[in-house]
């Protein structure tokens with residue numbers, strides 16, 4: 253057997269606690285017992301690990317772990333080799349001219365925001381600190397800044413990628429442009445809908461902006477009896493929404509009573525003295541929330557910690573499936589509510605299951621053409637995350653089945669209401685989805701590029717792309 257000589261660490265089941273800790277993912281259901289976990293010290297270590305895995309007989313499956321937040325098992329491997337970027341490659345550097353930020357492939361958005369807040373710049377990144385830059389970005393990346401700045405991939409200037417043959421290449425609009433096109437919206441690893449399958453991004457360079465804060469944030473919660481009034485108020489707001497405003501809507505049952513409740517979670521840019529949020533939230537105040545905590549925070553680092561309290565006691569058995577919708581259809585949202593209420597009444601095990609809608613403005617993301625990046629969905633839309641959660645192993649199958657069935661319902665109903673089938677949300681797929689439902693008309697080009705950059709199908713997890721040899 254060839255040996256693996258690297259400067260970083262190699263963990264195996266014999267490594268004890270360090271190995272067990274390194275297997276941890278956001279959801280327990282995403283964890284698998286790896287044969288090897290490589291924690292690289294540098295990019296050459298990543299390349300060496302990729303070559304080592306392929307030199308074994310039979311070759312080892314390779315999984316790439318960024319932040320470990322994805323709701324499937326793509327960042328894990330049963331018996332294969334995990335490249336644990338998140339353990340070590342997390343440096344973040346703001347360029348001296350403050351026009352760009354260099355982020356290593358294993359960083360969390362929290363790592364980025366800690367640095368950008370100090371340096372007084374902003375980047376188009378994730379909403380929560382614990383989400384990895386790697387998975388988020390290669391799957392497109394819907395950000396709190398997205399209404400004004402587009403997707404994370406629209407703000408990616410260049411990337412450094414370790415390819416299946418171990419080469420370390422820089423890619424941008426001018427260098428290896430095909431690869432740059434492919435990694436923007438298709439996960440580099442067989443992945444989540446993003447599709448990837450092109451390599452391991454060890455370094456991202458993002459466009460930097462002046463600070464977009466202060467940010468109006470918070471929560472306004474209503475009892476389920478008010479759902480129709482809340483839906484109507486959101487519908488009215490949606491017709492006047494500006495790109496600086498994003499609203500999240502969350503269906504959950506909070507202790508101590510566990511009754512169904514609907515919460516509105518605003519993120520408002522440029523909220524100087526709270527003026528924008530006062531205007532936006534006025535109709536929602538009028539509905540008399542039973543719980544309200546709103547205010548302004550100075551930077552994205554604080555925005556990204558906004559959900560810490562509510563997530564602290566969430567079950568760790570979570571399956572997430574996403575769906576897209578073309579407009580805020582009250583009848584669709586009400587139907588989702590009813591299905592969620594019915595499911596979460598079935599047992600205490602699955603009562604924490606929740607539904608989250610993200611109502612970011614599509615204004616900026618539709619300015620990019622469907623064929624300009626691998627992510628083809630460039631018509632107005634929003635996404636919803638259906639989160640099946642269980643407190644016991646016994647409840648997992650039901651939570652999973654519910655998430656699958658409800659996301660399928662949303663996709664189908666949206667197609668009926670809008671006349672457009674939007675396919676699946678690449679960042680919240682589970683792996684069994686058809687690639688054409690994710691990449692649409694971009695699939696043939698992606699398959700040809702797969703043949704160019706990964707002819708042996710080394711990157712095979714997630715939504716697999718078959719290489720198309722010409």
Ligand SMILES: Cc1cc2nc3c(=O)[nH]c(=O)nc-3n(C[C@H](O)[C@H](O)[C@H](O)COP(=O)(O)OP(=O)(O)OC[C@H]3O[C@@H](n4cnc5c(N)ncnc54)[C@H](O)[C@@H]3O)c2cc1C
Pocket residue numbers: 278315316317318319320321322323326327337357358378379380382383384385386387388389390391392393394395439440441442443444448451452453454572610679680714
């Ligand atoms: C609570 C929650 C909220 C979310 N909110 C949003 C949201 O607002 N907008 C949004 O767009 N998405 C959102 N997501 C989805 C999230 O972006 C994806 O789950 C993403 O894959 C997480 O990235 P990660 O690096 O933490 O994932 P991991 O689990 O580490 O990896 C996920 C996939 O990405 C691949 N990958 C990771 N890093 C790299 C890399 N450096 N190079 C190549 N491939 C890599 C992995 O191989 C794997 O296939 C949310 C997820 C959760 C759990």
